[in-house]
Amino acid sequence: MTYLPFENGHLNHFTNGNGNHSNHKQVDDLNDRPKVLIWGLRKSGKTSILKVIFEKMPPGKTFQLPETQVVQIHDLSCGHHVRFQVRDPPGANHTTLYPIEFDKYSSECNALIFVIDAHDEYIEVLELLINTMRHMYDRNRQIRFEVFLHKVDGLQENVKMDIRRDLQQRLTDILIEYSMENALINFYLTSIYDHSIHEAFSKVIQNQMRQLRALENMLQMICTSTQLDKIFLCDVNNKIVLATDNKPVEPQIYELCCDLIDVYVDIANIYGSNNNNPVLDSMSFCTIELSIGVVLYLKDINEVLALICLVRKESAIKEGLIEHNLQCLKNTVEKLFVHDRLVQMDDLNIHNVE
Numbered sequence: 332m333t334y335l336p337f338e339n340g341h342l343n344h345f346t347n348g349n350g351n352h353s354n355h356k357q358v359d360d361l362n363d364r365p366k367v368l369i370w371g372l373r374k375s376g377k378t379s380i381l382k383v384i385f386e387k388m389p390p391g392k393t394f395q396l397p398e399t400q401v402v403q404i405h406d407l408s409c410g411h412h413v414r415f416q417v418r419d420p421p422g423a424n425h426t427t428l429y430p431i432e433f434d435k436y437s438s439e440c441n442a443l444i445f446v447i448d449a450h451d452e453y454i455e456v457l458e459l460l461i462n463t464m465r466h467m468y469d470r471n472r473q474i475r476f477e478v479f480l481h482k483v484d485g486l487q488e489n490v491k492m493d494i495r496r497d498l499q500q501r502l503t504d505i506l507i508e509y510s511m512e513n514a515l516i517n518f519y520l521t522s523i524y525d526h527s528i529h530e531a532f533s534k535v536i537q538n539q540m541r542q543l544r545a546l547e548n549m550l551q552m553i554c555t556s557t558q559l560d561k562i563f564l565c566d567v568n569n570k571i572v573l574a575t576d577n578k579p580v581e582p583q584i585y586e587l588c589c590d591l592i593d594v595y596v597d598i599a600n601i602y603g604s605n606n607n608n609p610v611l612d613s614m615s616f617c618t619i620e621l622s623i624g625v626v627l628y629l630k631d632i633n634e635v636l637a638l639i640c641l642v643r644k645e646s647a648i649k650e651g652l653i654e655h656n657l658q659c660l661k662n663t664v665e666k667l668f669v670h671d672r673l674v675q676m677d678d679l680n681i682h683n684v685e
């Protein structure tokens with residue numbers, strides 16, 4: 332990641348340093364990247380979230396993070412081709428918003444991640460959230476508001492749900508009052524101590540991707556024709572899911588997907604031929620049969636992007652067919668990203684289960 336101070340009130344742009352890339356030296360206009368502002372009260376957990384996802388910092392080590400003093404700009408990528416910028420300014424000291432200061436880092440942002448510490452008095456934080464939303468919505472009606480109700484580890488399931496429901500209800504009422512009922516807003520319960528933070532961040536990235544609909548349609552087609560239970564397109568470095576099929580994602584299934592990545596990456600790191608090589612190559616394919624009667628598959632798309640599939644064992648699908656169809660999908664996904672062209676569904680050329 333790259334840490335940048337302001338210069339003359341402007342943001343400097345920089346190339347990334349998250350280690351996710353890049354042999355792919357494509358010309359990339361940094362100004363075209365979606366820009367995401369991560370914001371909230373001080374110590375709500377903003378920097379920890381970025382460190383855990385994109386620098387693989389163990390959650391326990393985030394205790395030592397210093398207070399953010401100057402805005403940090405992170406030019407990041409997932410799967411080489413999905414690029415975006417995250418701005419992490421010093422958190423707010425109180426619930427008043429100072430527009431002149433705030434505009435320095437919020438200008439041109441396409442999304443706001445607002446982090447609320449679930450242990451804070453969230454009724455007070457709501458005031459900062461509303462002030463921020465009103466300010467940003469006035470400048471951009473298409474902006475996406477992504478609210479992370481954070482640090483929910485240790486809270487009982489019913490308490491989490493109650494807080495979320497209450498917050499959502501209060502916010503909806505206030506937004507109606509300000510004629511902002513059409514604002515695009517999502518809520519997530521998150522913690523750096525489990526996969527909920529990767530899952531929530533995946534949604535934020537997906538909401539900024541032009542290719543999302545095409546990818547989802549392709550994954551759904553593969554799911555149906557190969558009788559897969561679930562399929563994810565995932566960056567193995569940060570566990571960001573770029574797309575999945577149409578079925579809702581259950582947290583347990585997402586965890587299985589992350590666990591498979593962990594196992595694969597660990598084995599590749601320990602026994603791989605060369606530690607400098609990326610963990611995935613054009614031959615990467617891995618199958619694990621679980622005791623619960625589910626088979627997990629992993630197949631590479633490129634050095635950092637993989638397809639993760641789940642299929643019930645009793646479906647008795649031939650591995651050859653799965654491999655063939657995943658290979659077709661791999662070629663088509665590359666076309667979609669690399670050539671950035673609209674992919675026809677015929678391009679997929681998949682075989683159906685008979």
Ligand SMILES: Nc1nc2c(ncn2[C@@H]2O[C@H](COP(=O)(O)OP(=O)(O)OP(=O)(O)O)[C@@H](O)[C@H]2O)c(=O)[nH]1
Nearest residue numbers: 373374375376377378379393394399422482522523
């Ligand atoms: N229990 C728990 N603690 C968390 C979580 N995320 C962050 N923290 C802790 O929250 C504290 C503050 O985290 P930071 O990431 O420094 O917060 P920040 O919002 O970036 O703070 P500023 O830089 O001051 O704006 C640290 O002690 C973290 O360990 C979480 O999911 N659960």
